[in-house]
Amino acid sequence: AGGGSRMTDLTSSIPKPLLPVGNRPLLWYPLNLLERAGFEEVIVITRKEIQKMLNLDTKMKLDFVCISDNMDMGTADSLRHIHQKIKTDVLVLSCDLITDVDLYKVVDLFRTHDATLSMLMKKTHEPTEAVPGQKGKKKPVEQRDFIGVDDTGKRLLFMANEADLDEEVVIKRSILQKHPRMHIRTGLMDAHLYCLKKYVVDFLVENRTITSLRSELIPRLVRKQFSSPTPLQQGLDNKEEDQKKKEQASLDIYSFIKEDNSLLKPAPDNSCWNDHRGDMNETLHEGKVRCYVHIMKEGLCYRVNTLGLYIEANRQVPKLLLNLGLEEPLVHGSAQITDRGMVGSDSIIGSSTQVGEKTSIKHSIIGSMCTIKDKVKITNCIIMNSVTIEEGCCLQGSVICHNAVIEKGADIKDCLIGSDQRLETKGK
Amino acid sequence: MAERAAPGGAGPEAAAPLPAGPQAPELSREEKLQLRKEKKQQKKKKRSEKGPAAEPPELGTPSDPGQPRGAHPKSLPTLADGPNDGEKPAGGKSKAELRAERRAKQEAERAQKQAKKAELSQAATAAKPRLTPTEPQSVVKRLPEHVQVDDPAAQRKLAKKLERQQVPLRQDYGTKVNLFSHLHQYSRKKPLTQQMSIPSTVIHPAVVRLGLQYSQGIINGSNARCIALLEVFKQLIRDYSTPPNEELSRDLVAKLKPHISFLNQCRPLSASMGNAIKFLKKEISCLPDTLREEEAKEKLQDTIDKYLREKILLAAEAISRSAFEKINDNDVILVYGCSSLVNRTLCDAHVKKGRAFRVIVVDSRPRLEGRETLRRLVRKGIHCTYVMINAISYVLPEVSKVLLGAHALLANGSVMSRVGTSQIALVSKAYNVPVLVCCETYKFCERVQTDSFVSNELDDPDDLIVLRKGQAQLGGWAENKSLRLLNLVYDVTPPDLVDLVITDLGMIPCTSVPVVLRVKNVDQ
Numbered sequence: 001a002g003g004g005s006r007m008t009d010l011t012s013s014i015p016k017p018l019l020p021v022g023n024r025p026l027l028w029y030p031l032n033l034l035e036r037a038g039f040e041e042v043i044v045i046t047r048k049e050i051q052k053m054l055n056l057d058t059k060m061k062l063d064f065v066c067i068s069d070n071m072d073m074g075t076a077d078s079l080r081h082i083h084q085k086i087k088t089d090v091l092v093l094s095c096d097l098i099t100d101v102d103l104y105k106v107v108d109l110f111r112t113h114d115a116t117l118s119m120l121m122k123k124t125h126e127p128t129e130a131v132p133g134q135k136g137k138k139k140p141v142e143q144r145d146f147i148g149v150d151d152t153g154k155r156l157l158f159m160a161n162e163a164d165l166d167e168e169v170v171i172k173r174s175i176l177q178k179h180p181r182m183h184i185r186t187g188l189m190d191a192h193l194y195c196l197k198k199y200v201v202d203f204l205v206e207n208r209t210i211t212s213l214r215s216e217l218i219p220r221l222v223r224k225q226f227s228s229p230t231p232l233q234q235g236l237d238n239k240e241e242d243q244k245k246k247e248q249a250s251l252d253i254y255s256f257i258k259e260d261n262s263l264l265k266p267a268p269d270n271s272c273w274n275d276h277r278g279d280m281n282e283t284l285h286e287g288k289v290r291c292y293v294h295i296m297k298e299g300l301c302y303r304v305n306t307l308g309l310y311i312e313a314n315r316q317v318p319k320l321l322l323n324l325g326l327e328e329p330l331v332h333g334s335a336q337i338t339d340r341g342m343v344g345s346d347s348i349i350g351s352s353t354q355v356g357e358k359t360s361i362k363h364s365i366i367g368s369m370c371t372i373k374d375k376v377k378i379t380n381c382i383i384m385n386s387v388t389i390e391e392g393c394c395l396q397g398s399v400i401c402h403n404a405v406i407e408k409g410a411d412i413k414d415c416l417i418g419s420d421q422r423l424e425t426k427g428k
Numbered sequence: 429m430a431e432r433a434a435p436g437g438a439g440p441e442a443a444a445p446l447p448a449g450p451q452a453p454e455l456s457r458e459e460k461l462q463l464r465k466e467k468k469q470q471k472k473k474k475r476s477e478k479g480p481a482a483e484p485p486e487l488g489t490p491s492d493p494g495q496p497r498g499a500h501p502k503s504l505p506t507l508a509d510g511p512n513d514g515e516k517p518a519g520g521k522s523k524a525e526l527r528a529e530r531r532a533k534q535e536a537e538r539a540q541k542q543a544k545k546a547e548l549s550q551a552a553t554a555a556k557p558r559l560t561p562t563e564p565q566s567v568v569k570r571l572p573e574h575v576q577v578d579d580p581a582a583q584r585k586l587a588k589k590l591e592r593q594q595v596p597l598r599q600d601y602g603t604k605v606n607l608f609s610h611l612h613q614y615s616r617k618k619p620l621t622q623q624m625s626i627p628s629t630v631i632h633p634a635v636v637r638l639g640l641q642y643s644q645g646i647i648n649g650s651n652a653r654c655i656a657l658l659e660v661f662k663q664l665i666r667d668y669s670t671p672p673n674e675e676l677s678r679d680l681v682a683k684l685k686p687h688i689s690f691l692n693q694c695r696p697l698s699a700s701m702g703n704a705i706k707f708l709k710k711e712i713s714c715l716p717d718t719l720r721e722e723e724a725k726e727k728l729q730d731t732i733d734k735y736l737r738e739k740i741l742l743a744a745e746a747i748s749r750s751a752f753e754k755i756n757d758n759d760v761i762l763v764y765g766c767s768s769l770v771n772r773t774l775c776d777a778h779v780k781k782g783r784a785f786r787v788i789v790v791d792s793r794p795r796l797e798g799r800e801t802l803r804r805l806v807r808k809g810i811h812c813t814y815v816m817i818n819a820i821s822y823v824l825p826e827v828s829k830v831l832l833g834a835h836a837l838l839a840n841g842s843v844m845s846r847v848g849t850s851q852i853a854l855v856s857k858a859y860n861v862p863v864l865v866c867c868e869t870y871k872f873c874e875r876v877q878t879d880s881f882v883s884n885e886l887d888d889p890d891d892l893i894v895l896r897k898g899q900a901q902l903g904g905w906a907e908n909k910s911l912r913l914l915n916l917v918y919d920v921t922p923p924d925l926v927d928l929v930i931t932d933l934g935m936i937p938c939t940s941v942p943v944v945l946r947v948k949n950v951d952q
Contacts, residue, residue: 038625091626104621111621111637112644 094192099301118195122301593686596623613886639694699836743868743932766797767833834867841923841938853925889913
């Protein structure tokens with residue numbers, strides 16, 4: 001069943017949803033993905049000021065829910081905040097997701113198997129390019145995620161973060177008994193795109209201890225697939241204990257799963273489909289909670305939550321925009337470029353930008369209303385709006401934020417220049 | 429004799445509008461048609477002038493009661509026009525006149541009946557020119573779309589219909605074997621939802637889910653599919669609300685049509701589903717108009733429940749009991765594939781009645797449904813042997829009877845079932861082993877098929893590709909131009925290979941299926 005979708009907001013130096021990627025605000029990408037999939041109603045949860053600054057032209061009905069600035073909400077808290085608006089199964093997206101996945105694949109998994117949860121993951125590869133602003137620092141070993149999937153690659157069996165484990169990966173025997181073949185992968189990136197059933201939202205509302213979807217709720221659901229519901233206490237003598245047990249039981253997600261009008265009850269008994277072979281159990285092991293994952297092998301999928309990923313995303317965005325078949329050319333019409341031949345084919349130049357003579361721009365993204373004087377060499381850079389770059393500069397692999405001014409002759413390599421900064425002449 | 433009198437009778441009968449009365453037999457066919465058309469127009473004109481009051485006398489009263497209508501195509505309008513003109517000056521009605529008219533009408537009808545009887549004894553040549561222009565449809569039967577895939581005109585019509593209903597059209601996949609190029613062949617990896625928006629507005633989400641489950645093979649087997657379909661229809665009816673100025677009985681049927689087309693595109697409808705849909709449509713259109721919307725919806729849901737309970741669940745119980753009489757101690761029973769009825773029969777016989785028997789489960793690729801049967805039977809404690817279909821001639825000498833399930837029973841007594849069933853029936857016949865088919869009456873179908881080619885289903889050909897040690901031998905079949913893969917789903921077993929059909933009405937021979945169908949139609 002379809003429902004709206006929802007985006008969350010995470011704090012950052014520049015308001016994250018407005019971070020320009022390929023000269024469009026970051027929020028535009030997930031909204032575009034939803035619009036292409038045919039969604040008509042989207043609930044966007046973000047901070048107040050962002051709503052005013054956003055100027056998107058979409059055909060969808062955007063429902064902005066504002067949370068105040070000082071509350072630091074995780075995704076689960078935000079869901080609890082709007083749970084009255086959620087009436088059916090819901091698709092949860094993060095605002096920093098840039099991808100060209102076919103959404104129907106994730107939703108099909110959700111629908112076909114009547115799953116509790118369906119999510120998207122992507123095979124990652126290690127980034128090779130140097131990240132500006134972090135040079136000289138050895139990056140610590142990333143926190144790895146161990147994801148276990150079954151033979152078909154669709155059913156999610158196991159999920160643990162390295163931080164939660166001491167030295168060994170502990171796998172319950174019941175998982176292996178039911179799924180003898182499990183593939184454990186570490187190179188997967190979670191795209192934070194979840195398709196959840198309505199009763200999960202109800203469960204969240206009742207269970208206030210869960211704050212984050214990604215690190216708490218999802219692993220709990222994955223673990224619940226293989227544990228049985230806690231039996232209700234029968235004894236009447238010890239009332240106190242009874243009370244406590246009851247509370248625990250009510251927080252168990254099984255109590256939230258409503259029997260769906262015996263819709264699928266007689267049919268699977270007669271149907272000869274079984275998801276596994278070689279043992280005597282019923283299909284799907286009669287498990288009520290089921291988690292599925294769609295693993296993308298090709299295509300773009302980025303979560304822009306670190307600087308390195310931001311730069312990588314910017315590099316891939318021109319390709320993405322071309323695939324989307326948008327009418328806008330990469331070089332905006334109102335940009336005045338005196339020497340067009342010097343602009344590389346996959347660079348994006350925003351509106352009202354002036355580019356002087358003999359400047360060469362390669363693999364870069366330049367925002368709107370920039371002024372770039374003559375004889376500047378720009379390679380692999382991300383330049384945001386209203387930046388002034390004087391003559392003779394040479395920029396490589398840098399990120400230059402809004403309203404910065406770079407004086408003549410500066411030679412900048414792999415730097416991160418904040419907003420409103422001013423660099424002296426011949427600086428390095 | 430009667431015919432010769434007709435021209436004479438018609439002539440003086442006819443008034444001014446009938447110019448060529450006495451020369452009628454010499455006119456050619458086209459002129460006759462033309463004259464008939466003129467007469468019809470004049471009749472219409474006169475009717476509009478005179479109003480409905482004049483109609484009763486118009487219908488009856490030929491002055492010649494013995495006038496047959498057969499010899500003349502034109503005599504029918506003649507009959508109407510003649511007394512029409514004669515009555516023109518009649519004007520107002522009095523009781524006596526009305527009575528006279530009524531009596532005259534009755535006499536006319538009696539005369540017509542006699543005339544008809546006389547007409548029947550004539551040669552057909554006179555009747556033909558009258559029949560063929562008016563009833564061409566009864567001679568030509570329309571073929572269903574799903575067996576006309578290689579006919580572009582039929583496909584265009586289908587595409588237009590789907591566009592109108594806003595249901596996406598599923599593309600065929602892969603080259604088909606020539607003999608089956610008239611059937612659809614879809615790929616499981618390209619589901620229909622690819623072309624639809626995710627929050628589905630046109631098709632109810634429960635129907636989308638059902639369609640996905642059909643196309644991915646999660647819900648398999650004709651009973652399971654039909655039960656799931658009926659449950660989803662119940663939900664559809666629950667969520668339905670009549671728009672203003674519309675009748676529930678007519679609008680609901682119209683609303684169901686796109687959903688049925690969608691399910692058809694996901695996977696061709698089975699005979700059991702088709703019968704259930706027919707039943708439901710009939711129920712909806714027979715709803716009395718006086719009911720309020722909630723009552724009507726409740727009534728519909730009750731009828732669906734009743735159908736499900738009686739025709740499927742209780743029928744299964746009845747069949748299980750009847751079939752139990754045929755299972756004796758120390759029997760060796762052969763079953764094929766996975767049939768919910770047969771499984772239930774065997775489990776009941778073993779668990780509830782405690783009969784001791786052995787089962788041989790025969791299985792075939794690519795579906796390997798026998799494994800599911802094996803699991804269910806062994807779970808109940810029945811001794812089972814598992815073989816592939818190529819081994820049946822080795823195991824048949826020790827088999828005492830064969831129990832098969834059916835997807836549908838056709839009107840000439842043939843059994844339509846999973847591909848491989850007819851082979852088992854044939855070999856069993858060669859070994860003189862009795863073949864029993866279990867089938868509920870709601871799966872009886874009015875189609876007649878003598879072979880498995882005309883109407884069948886082609887499954888995804890990629891299912892035939894098997895991975896052995898990481899290598900798929902047939903993996904590149906699409907590139908090889910001289911290689912085609914065929915994955916048939918159903919086949920038809922001729923009635924002389926089947927010894928008995930066990931239904932909820934009792935145990936009948938195969939040839940009694942048309943009788944059951946006739947009785948069912950009369951009942952409804």
